[in-house]
Amino acid sequence: MIQRAWSVALCLLIFAFFFLVLFADFMPVLIGSYESQRFFLVGFLGIVVVFSSAFLIYSDGFQWLVEIWPAAVLSMGFVLLSSPFNKALFSWVEPGMYALFFLGFVSAGSLPRRWEQKEGWLIILVGVAAVTSAFYGVATIAVYLFAMSDSVASLSNYIPWGFVSIRYWSHIATWLLPLLPLAVLVGPLQKQRLWRFFVATGAALWWWIVFLSSSRGTMLGVAFGVLLAAVLIGRPAASWLKVFLKYLVYGIVAWFLLSVLIPSLLLDEVSMRALKSDTSGRMPLFIEAWRMSLVEFPFGLGPQSWLTHEIITESYRQSQKFSHPHNMYLMWAAEYGWLLMVAILVLAGQAMRLFWRRRNELEKNEVKALPLAAFTASVSAALLHAGVSAVFMAPGSMLIGFLVLSVFWALISDSSVTPRNKPTIKRVLVALIVILAGGALCLAWLKEVRAYHSAMIVDEAFYYENVPMGTLPRFWFHGNFPRSESQMP
Known part of the structure; x- marks a missing residue:
């Protein structure tokens, strides 16, 4: 009982810390800046991969490799396809991050089923998401009231707040909006009327911000994810879908009240962001990335080559520049090659196979099917959104x-509880070797990350004085470093 309480408390603290990114304005040093969030991310990924791998070996020996081999192949793909470019500046930084990210969530998602209380991760994550989202929404009302008192017509200049770009908030909205209905369908508070009102208020305000900011990627992604989950899971997902649609209606009502009715009564004019039907200048970027991916087919041009390559297409030469092509898949194909995309498809294929098996198991169990529907919608929405923005x-x-x-992978993995066999001396030694060797590799990589950050800081002054392209966030907030030789000091 005490061990369980400690594990719940630890998960709660970790999850809550992650969600502090919503309140970055209040914690500029801890996790408030782009750079501090990146440092926390890479450090956390290293710890998760090393210790989860060691624990799985300690617990199951090498049996766990059967579960994670597609993720391991994808992670090795990032590393191996980057090796021909190891003499380029900081060529290991980004591929190392992606290798740890994909291996990390699969390894972490393989842990919960080793314990009987594996549903705890899900309930804690959804609860923390609902609480922080609601507080963010309520705090947004304060920003809204100040804007109204100052007769600000264009609310989208101030809302969403706490993010250097609307896009970064919309990425998080894509992950969370399908999950918020789950907060009133699972967990110990699901029957509490005050809790249900609290969650509904937060969801309505987030939908209002989506409409206010015209976040098309979020709208399309969430619509796709919810529709896909509803079709694939069917009747068992009906309760979740009903709550989702109810929150969507609440959001439309909130948008009408806060963005149309009240401003029209208090202000002389009402200014709203138009919902564009064009590609917002993304098509030249997509074409450029596509052409890049064909230059050394099926290999890429190297990590961060989008920043350093000689421009191929005239349309991109004349268009606005960004530090990525606003399409994660084309960026990976251009920089790491189509061989990497094959590895991504292998991992996706394993996920679909596991999902379908799990879906069949829960076909007549609505209670357990609801989380699967919500997390399937969330992941599907983010994967689609990644095709038009830098979600990853x-x-x-x-x-x-x-x-x-991680929770999605835990949901689709084998539902049976794996008995923890008594560890052998061999497994203990191998686990220790993994910790020591993996820890040494991660420390060497983190040293490279730190060196990359220092070089970026040194470059900033020259960049802003001599390269009139503005801030282009990528790995760092000043993300256009390194860049083409003609623009380097």
Whole structure:
């Protein structure tokens, strides 16, 4: 009982710390800045991969490799396909992050089924998401009231707050909106009327912000994810879908009241962001990344080559520049090659196979099917959103996404509880070797991350004085470093 209480408390603290990214303005040093979030992410990924791998070997020997081999192949793909470019500046930083990210969430997602209380991760994550989302929404009302008192017509200049770009907030909204209905369907508070009102208020305010900021990626991603989950899971997902649609209606009502009715009564004019039907300048980026991916097919041009390559297409030469092509899949194909995309498809294939098996197991169990529906919708929404934005680049999105993907993997993994066999001396020694060797590799990589950060800081002054391209966030907030030789000091 005491061990369980400690594990619950630890999960609660870790999850709550991750969600502090929503309140970055209040914690500029701890986890408030882009750089601090990145440092926390890479450090956390290293710890998770090393210790989860060691524990799985200690618990099951090498049997766990059968479960994670597609993720291991993908992680090795990032490393091996980067090796020809090891003389480039900081060529190991980004591939190391992605290798640890994909291996990390699969390894972490393989842990809960080793314990009988494996549903605890899910309930804690959904509860923390609901509480922090509601507090963020309520705090947004304070920003809204100040804007109204100052006769601010364009609310989207101030809301969402706490993020350097609307896109970074919308990434997190994509992960969380499908999960919020689950907060009133599972857990010890699901029958409490005050809790249900609290969650509904937060969900309505988040939908209002989505409409206010015209976050098309979130709208399309969530619509796709929810529809896919509803179709694949069917009737057992009906309760979750009903609550989701109810929250969506609440959000539309909130948008009408807060963005249309009240401003029209208090202000002389009402300014709203238009919901664009074009690609917002993304098409030249997509074409450039596609052409890059074909230059050394099926190999890529190297990590961060999007920043350093000679421009191929005239349309991109004349378009606005970004530090990534606003499409994670084309960026990975361009920089690591189509061989890496094959490895991604293998991991996706394993996930679909596990999902379908789990779906069949829960076909007549609505209570356990509801979490599967919500997390399937969340992950599917984020995967689609990643096709038009840097969902797997922004550190805040990667932090929240890591938690969601870990729980999703735990949900689709084998539901049977694996008995913890008595560890042998051999397994103990191998686990210690993994900790020592893996820890040494991660420390060497983290040293490279630190060196990359120091070089970026040194470059900032020259960049802002001599390269009139503005801030282009990527790995760091000043993400256009290194760049083409003509723009380097």
